[in-house]
Amino acid sequence: MSSIMKGTTDNGPLLPVPDEDGAPFWEFAARGELRVQCCAGCHEPRFPPRPCCPRCQSFDSEWRVTSGRGRIWSFVRPHPPLLPPYAEQAPYNVIVVELADDPRIRLVGNLVAAPDAALDSVDPARLRIGAPVVVAFTELAEGVRVPRWLLERP
Amino acid sequence: MAATLKDATAIVGIGQTPFARQLDASEKTLACRAIVAALDDAGIHPSEVDAFASYTMEETAEVEIAKAIGAGDVTFFSQVGYGGGGSCATIAHLALAVSTGQATVGVAWRSRKRGSGPRPWRNTRTQLPTPGQWTRPYGLLRPADEIAMLARRYMHEYGATRDHLFNVALACRNRANQNPAAMMYERPLTREMYMGSRWISEPLCLFDNCLETDGALACVVVSAQRARDCRHRPVYVHAAAQGLPSQHHGMVNYWTDDPLTGPSWTAARHLWKHADFGPQHVDVAQIYDAFTPLIPLSLEGYGFCRRGEGAAFSEGGALEIGGRLPINTAGGGLSEAYVHGFNLINEGVRQLRGSSTAQVPDATTCLVTAGEGVPTSALLLRS
Ligand SMILES: [Zn+2]
Numbered sequence: 001m002s003s004i005m006k007g008t009t010d011n012g013p014l015l016p017v018p019d020e021d022g023a024p025f026w027e028f029a030a031r032g033e034l035r036v037q038c039c040a041g042c043h044e045p046r047f048p049p050r051p052c053c054p055r056c057q058s059f060d061s062e063w064r065v066t067s068g069r070g071r072i073w074s075f076v077r078p079h080p081p082l083l084p085p086y087a088e089q090a091p092y093n094v095i096v097v098e099l100a101d102d103p104r105i106r107l108v109g110n111l112v113a114a115p116d117a118a119l120d121s122v123d124p125a126r127l128r129i130g131a132p133v134v135v136a137f138t139e140l141a142e143g144v145r146v147p148r149w150l151l152e153r154p
Numbered sequence: 155m156a157a158t159l160k161d162a163t164a165i166v167g168i169g170q171t172p173f174a175r176q177l178d179a180s181e182k183t184l185a186c187r188a189i190v191a192a193l194d195d196a197g198i199h200p201s202e203v204d205a206f207a208s209y210t211m212e213e214t215a216e217v218e219i220a221k222a223i224g225a226g227d228v229t230f231f232s233q234v235g236y237g238g239g240g241s242c243a244t245i246a247h248l249a250l251a252v253s254t255g256q257a258t259v260g261v262a263w264r265s266r267k268r269g270s271g272p273r274p275w276r277n278t279r280t281q282l283p284t285p286g287q288w289t290r291p292y293g294l295l296r297p298a299d300e301i302a303m304l305a306r307r308y309m310h311e312y313g314a315t316r317d318h319l320f321n322v323a324l325a326c327r328n329r330a331n332q333n334p335a336a337m338m339y340e341r342p343l344t345r346e347m348y349m350g351s352r353w354i355s356e357p358l359c360l361f362d363n364c365l366e367t368d369g370a371l372a373c374v375v376v377s378a379q380r381a382r383d384c385r386h387r388p389v390y391v392h393a394a395a396q397g398l399p400s401q402h403h404g405m406v407n408y409w410t411d412d413p414l415t416g417p418s419w420t421a422a423r424h425l426w427k428h429a430d431f432g433p434q435h436v437d438v439a440q441i442y443d444a445f446t447p448l449i450p451l452s453l454e455g456y457g458f459c460r461r462g463e464g465a466a467f468s469e470g471g472a473l474e475i476g477g478r479l480p481i482n483t484a485g486g487g488l489s490e491a492y493v494h495g496f497n498l499i500n501e502g503v504r505q506l507r508g509s510s511t512a513q514v515p516d517a518t519t520c521l522v523t524a525g526e527g528v529p530t531s532a533l534l535l536r537s
Contacts, residue, residue: 013291013293014290014291014295015291016287016288016290016291017286017287018287019287022287022288026287047409048285048288048403048409054401073307073408074303074304074306074307074310074408075303075306076294076299076302076303076306076355076356076357077353077355077356078293078294078295078296078299078302078354078355078356079352079353079354079355079356081273082293082295082296083276083295086293086295089293091353091356092293094292094293094294094299094303096303096307096408104411105409106408106409107288108288108289108292108294108303108406108408109292110292110293119292119293129306129307129310140291146291146292
């Protein structure tokens with residue numbers, strides 16, 4: 001069984017457990033592409049992915065490539081008690097990024113100093129709502145890559 | 155005239171177990187104790203119970219409760235989803251059943267051993283793929299983290315501060331200090347304690363989070379006509395609502411056009427549309443408080459102030475006894491007990507009976523709300 005099906009590495013971070021609608025997002029992420037689901041009928045983007053367009057009820061969708069740029073919409077710094085792989089890095093940051101292409105599409109992620117750096121690798125003083133960020137990808141397990149975010153002006 | 159829920163039913167019995175970090179009895183036993191106490195409070199024999207309502211998260215099924223307490227033939231039973239969002243809906247479902255003749259004596263309850271039991275977020279095996287796949291890999295693990303994200307944005311947009319959140323925590327603690335049944339009875343809170351406490355998920359600290367409680371509560375609902383023959387002054391279900399807003403996503407409500415407009419807005423529109431009075435006529439409110447930021451968000455949603463003014467509303471002792479809107483007068487989830495909001499319903503009933511330990515003088519109307527941030531529900535009670 002691949003690790004993405006197990007949903008967790010043995011002692012590492014939680015891996016995404018994709019559902020049918022979310023699977024394409026993770027397949028593109030594994031190739032280092034940040035794409036969002038859009039309606040093939042009215043072209044409206046939507047997140048999280050779902051089978052039907054809430055605007056025009058079309059069941060046809062396409063996955064549009066994004067610029068990978070955005071701004072921090074909000075952020076938190078979790079402190080223990082946390083699951084062990086997260087407690088080790090706490091306090092770390094979790095951010096919500098609104099995409100430059102469509103600010104209504106917001107993704108949860110982490111602000112890091114480099115793609116493979118720890119979740120606490122950015123000075124908390126640099127966390128600011130509105131800060132421009134750019135996507136990068138890190139490999140959490142074999143074949144499983146997730147988006148990370150870097151400050152556009154480090 | 156079309157059928158209406160308005161004042162057609164009443165809560166006539168309330169019951170509860172002690173609240174503690176750890177109780178020995180099982181959830182099933184606690185549930186039965188609370189239900190039997192509520193029926194005794196109403197003066198109704200368990201054999202007359204023919205309706206049940208609880209939460210989908212409730213672990214004791216109706217069949218177990220019914221046979222244990224000696225219920226008669228049951229003709230209505232329902233469960234409501236979304237954790238604490240379902241509290242008021244349990245009463246609403248019973249009110250619908252009783253007012254439409256599907257049942258005559260309804261019992262709603264919640265029993266939970268959250269104090270001694272596991273923390274749900276620790277479960278890595280059964281993470282829900284939607285929306286967990288979009289949040290948990292990044293370490294957004296707990297309800298506190300999810301709400302902290304909205305809280306940070308709210309503070310940024312409207313200039314709300316930690317002092318505003320402290321106002322909420324303090325009002326609940328002050329009321330718990332008056333309530334011998336509260337877990338935080340005789341344990342005062344100061345601003346120094348609040349500001350110096352450990353973080354859970356910045357910007358939320360320890361005292362922004364609800365308690366971890368073992369305990370159970372129950373209510374009995376009958377028709378307004380029957381209510382007149384019960385032991386206590388009837389507390390009428392004046393209006394009830396559930397709320398699942400368009401494009402809502404639950405706790406991680408980051409994916410709508412306006413994440414700070416939560417389910418309370420939807421529930422409130424329905425509630426006020428069916429009520430004979432408005433927010434300005436609410437004497438006392440029991441507002442769901444798993445986390446302090448839910449209070450300003452709910453104050454806005456239910457129309458006690460305008461958008462963005464919820465935090466400022468808490469200034470000058472507004473939430474205390476004698477203030478503009480006394481809230482959570484038994485201590486709430488923050489300081490009495492956290493039993494998925496059911497203790498707020500029982501306290502609403504006590505206020506309108508005139509028997510609260512922090513009684514609002516001459517209170518005749520009470521708003522009770524369920525969890526904001528999840529598909530929710532609310533009740534307007536009146537005496
Ligand atoms: Zn469409």
